[in-house]
Amino acid sequence: xxxxxxxxxxxxxxxMTTTERAVSxxxxxxxxxxxxQPRPNKWLSLAALIVGAGxxxxxxxxxCPVKRSGGIA
Numbered sequence: 001x002x003x004x005x006x007x008x009x010x011x012x013x014x015x016m017t018t019t020e021r022a023v024s025x026x027x028x029x030x031x032x033x034x035x036x037q038p039r040p041n042k043w044l045s046l047a048a049l050i051v052g053a054g055x056x057x058x059x060x061x062x063x064c065p066v067k068r069s070g071g072i073a
Contacts (some may be wrong), residue, residue, distance in 0.1 A: 014061070014062030014063060015062070015063060015064055015067050015068050016058075016059070016062045016063070016064050016067065020059070020064075021059040021060075021062055022059065023059070024055050024056070024058050024059030025055070025056050025059035025060060026059075027052075027055055028051075028052045028053065028054065028055030028056030028057070028058070028059060029052065029056050030052070031048055031049075031051055031052030031055065032048070032049055032052030032053055032056065033052075034048060034052075035047075035048035035049035035052055036049070
């Protein structure tokens with residue numbers, strides 16, 4: 001059972017257009033796939049994986065906290 005104090009990222013209205021969502025998912029999956037390749041710098045790969053996953057989740061849910069706060073028009 002979910003904690004009522006923790007908001008769900010899958011609830012509420014979306015604040016992204018379909019195009020923004022598709023681009024976010026595509027870029028996120030591309031970055032995450034590139035991060036999965038063996039690299040000498042493991043920290044850079046981890047950072048790319050986190051950024052890619054974040055973008056993919058942002059696109060899949062349709063919620064952008066930066067856009068919601070008014071940071072991007």
